[in-house]
Amino acid sequence: MQISSATDIKExxxxxxxxxxxxxxxxxYRAAGPSMMEKKQRKKxxxxxxxxxxxxxxxxxxxxxxxxxxxxxVSSGVPxxxxxxxxxxxxxxxxxxxxxEPKFGILPFILTSVYGTLGAIIIAVPIGLLCxxxxxxxxxxxxxxxxxxxxxxxxxxxxxxYGLVGMIVIVPMIREMFDxxxxxxxxxxxLVLSVMVLPNVISVSETALLAxxxxxxxxxxxxxxxxxxxxxxxxxxxxxxxxxxxxVLGVGRAIGEAMAVMMVSGNVxxxxxxxxxxxxxxxxxxxxxxxxxxxxxxxLFSIALVLFVFIMIITLLLNFVFKKKKD
Amino acid sequence: MAxxxxxxxxxxxxxxHQALKNINLDIQEHKxxxxxxPSGCGKSTFMxxxxxxxxxxxGCRIEGDVFLNGTDIYxxxxxxxxxxxxxxxxxxxxxxxxSIYDNIAYGPRLHGIHNKAALDEIVERSLKQxxxxxxxxxxxxxxxxxxxxxxxxxxCIARAIAVEPEVLLMDESTSALDPISTGKIEELCxxxxxxxxxxxxxxxxxxxxxxxxxxxxFLLGELIEVGETQNIFLNPKNKKTEEYITGRFx
Numbered sequence: 001m002q003i004s005s006a007t008d009i010k011e012x013x014x015x016x017x018x019x020x021x022x023x024x025x026x027x028x029y030r031a032a033g034p035s036m037m038e039k040k041q042r043k044k045x046x047x048x049x050x051x052x053x054x055x056x057x058x059x060x061x062x063x064x065x066x067x068x069x070x071x072x073x074v075s076s077g078v079p080x081x082x083x084x085x086x087x088x089x090x091x092x093x094x095x096x097x098x099x100x101e102p103k104f105g106i107l108p109f110i111l112t113s114v115y116g117t118l119g120a121i122i123i124a125v126p127i128g129l130l131c132x133x134x135x136x137x138x139x140x141x142x143x144x145x146x147x148x149x150x151x152x153x154x155x156x157x158x159x160x161x162y163g164l165v166g167m168i169v170i171v172p173m174i175r176e177m178f179d180x181x182x183x184x185x186x187x188x189x190x191l192v193l194s195v196m197v198l199p200n201v202i203s204v205s206e207t208a209l210l211a212x213x214x215x216x217x218x219x220x221x222x223x224x225x226x227x228x229x230x231x232x233x234x235x236x237x238x239x240x241x242x243x244x245x246x247x248v249l250g251v252g253r254a255i256g257e258a259m260a261v262m263m264v265s266g267n268v269x270x271x272x273x274x275x276x277x278x279x280x281x282x283x284x285x286x287x288x289x290x291x292x293x294x295x296x297x298x299x300l301f302s303i304a305l306v307l308f309v310f311i312m313i314i315t316l317l318l319n320f321v322f323k324k325k326k327d
Numbered sequence: 328m329a330x331x332x333x334x335x336x337x338x339x340x341x342x343x344h345q346a347l348k349n350i351n352l353d354i355q356e357h358k359x360x361x362x363x364x365p366s367g368c369g370k371s372t373f374m375x376x377x378x379x380x381x382x383x384x385x386g387c388r389i390e391g392d393v394f395l396n397g398t399d400i401y402x403x404x405x406x407x408x409x410x411x412x413x414x415x416x417x418x419x420x421x422x423x424x425x426s427i428y429d430n431i432a433y434g435p436r437l438h439g440i441h442n443k444a445a446l447d448e449i450v451e452r453s454l455k456q457x458x459x460x461x462x463x464x465x466x467x468x469x470x471x472x473x474x475x476x477x478x479x480x481x482x483c484i485a486r487a488i489a490v491e492p493e494v495l496l497m498d499e500s501t502s503a504l505d506p507i508s509t510g511k512i513e514e515l516c517x518x519x520x521x522x523x524x525x526x527x528x529x530x531x532x533x534x535x536x537x538x539x540x541x542x543x544x545f546l547l548g549e550l551i552e553v554g555e556t557q558n559i560f561l562n563p564k565n566k567k568t569e570e571y572i573t574g575r576f577x
Contacts, residue, residue, distance in 0.1 A: 215419060218383075218421070223433065
């Protein structure tokens, strides 16, 4: 059988080559003539240069915006920090921007943003990772695609909708569960944030887990490991840099979120506590910008600068993680 | 000579396609059994029934029995225990992306050995048995992926024998290696068969002839002929076997 199929291929490849078609082809090229071909090629080369230029300009636009925003934030954020004093600004625990004797300490906001983000990550990462493992390694393709589209939808819901649902469902639930006078507090914000970062964590970790070569898992199973042992001792460690970037991405999303947390956190400039109404870095800017003026307005720009620095650090961390993965 | 594994009336389907047709084959203890045959003939599939790696394939259905030392591995044995007792080395070297030490210690740790001294000893012994100790003893904590292809494959052999299997399955384990590495692994196999039983798949007729004791020829899911390697290569009984080993098809 093998013999006959081999000759089949030989025959068909021979019959596919029509006699004389080769010389006809060179005929076409000869008709065009070498000078005409060169002219065309020159035109093409010129077009190539123009396209390269367009690509370059588009690439530069991204850099230009980053530089512009950085310059804007630094120039508008630094003066207030100078006037207030950097330690008083960063480590002052009282924010009373409209008082007769205004105080501009943003430590409550910084700590709230840090605690809120940490809390959301602590809840979202284990759930998200396990969900990603389920999607990548356990679920049948039909169930996986169902869950995957649900995750995509979750990622696409506008944050104001998360805020609304949080206000109507989570805030009253927290109030009753812990017998509080008001359920709009850090805990509610953490819960809403954790749902919001979940899709990021899931999809990035899933991609990382899917990229783990099947050979690793087969080797583990062939040594007598169970499926669970294989996933946690081989697949997850092999995907660890991807999972780390999922976490960093989640942190970035959580720390930058404003609308949803403003709606469920109570928005009061307290030092953070799980059951206290709190204000985040983002919400501090959003809630006062409309009526601010003078030093207060400048201080809001300084908060934006602090937030920007946070996000920068996270992005650099992300790049570092990716670089390490490539090495 | 005693049979360590036996396959009785083994039939296997991938969905509608029957990949193995009524295979009866005994694996003798402390021998190297070579499975030969053209690609797609079922030898790989047969090998994977011996440690139940076919369980991972969707739509795979098996009829018949496989025994390991008299125990039916599909009915009366836990699959994880089976795979500890029947180890496997794959076609492509697949060390875990961890240190050399952790690669070898992975199996023993799975099976409950956590004592540092015991692990050290197992790692050293396995690497020595796989003839790779001298090349690795100074870099046990280095990532295994930094080794050459031939070293990685011998590391995989060391990893497989670290759990002290009874049978070692080698699926074309030298096909991606240069002649020198291949030679080293062949020598290793001859050494290892004193302690273990080896079943190997090879497309290299010289290799089968050089190192195996028993040769089994598969074609289109059927076991055409099995016997002592010398007999198979000198006087094959079946015409198809003769055509295959003399290189007239396949």
